[in-house]
Amino acid sequence: MTPDEQDLVRRRQRARALVLALLLGALVILIFAISIAKIRAGMA
């Protein structure tokens, strides 16, 4: 691989890792919110 290609691969890996981290964070928040909603529905 040329230096330019290596740079492209690293940039894409970094961008994908960032997007995945954000999605996982959003999933954690969503699961928490679903749990609260389910508990609230169970109490009603």
Added chain:
Amino acid sequence: MRARIAPGVSVATPLLPPADWRDFLALTKPRVMTLVVFTGLCGMLAAPVRIDPVLGFTAILCIALGAGAAGALNQWYEADLDAAMRRTAQRPLPAGRMERQSALHFGVGLGAFSVILMGLALNLAAAGILALSILFYVLVYTVWLKRRTPQNIVIGGAAGAFPPLIGWAAATGDVAVLPLCLFMLVFLWTPPHFWALALFVKTDYANAGVPMLPVVAGERVTRTQIGLYTVPMAIAAVAPWALGLTGAVYGGVATAMTGIFGALALLVATRTQTPDDAMLPEKRLFKFSILYLFVVFGALVVDRWLA
């Protein structure tokens, strides 16, 4: 390295750099997803049960992810067809921006995740119909029908008709007559919608060897079929009102919009293509058909809220 490009055909491809995250997003066909999400949302809001906003959001997210998974698996299987058509040649797989296996893993993972999340957060009925819709789109439409018969989008259209049922099932846990009417409306709307498109991209489909109706049976038959399918679609559109399941708001909007749809379809059905034809009536019908579903489903939600 060697990667499978077409079913049963292998060609040598260079090692690709990791695909950009935007290419994964493009695999999900975000524009198609808009209509799927909207009809699913309307199905949910039309249900007689008030759903918790978090659970409602989760249901719509699952419908969107399921539709995205179906789109990704469709593009994985049809990479060879997409490469042969101008309209789709720049998608991630035919453009060589992504390994085919990445699309397969992404599609299967996303589909499984959407169904599991729907089952855990909402109910098994909604999860079951969501799974059925993904499998129907991928196995029945993409793998089985699309390359074999001009009836591909007639039967395959059922896949796009599931979202209102899923939305309703997510809210209520079961299925009723009204969401079944909505299913029939989208199911019968699909042939005139897609055949209007197929008339003006006929050459693309012919080059790719897809047996769409205009390619196999000709332009005249396709126009007649557009006119014929509009009749049961119109009946399905006004059926919820005629059956007393909705009020006058839905009835009035559905009747007016269906009247316009019918007039545009009649124009397409009765005209003959001329040399250097810009196909304006066909393009107009295609664009209006999208607006039609948005307005009719929107009217249903407004009607139910006013009731």
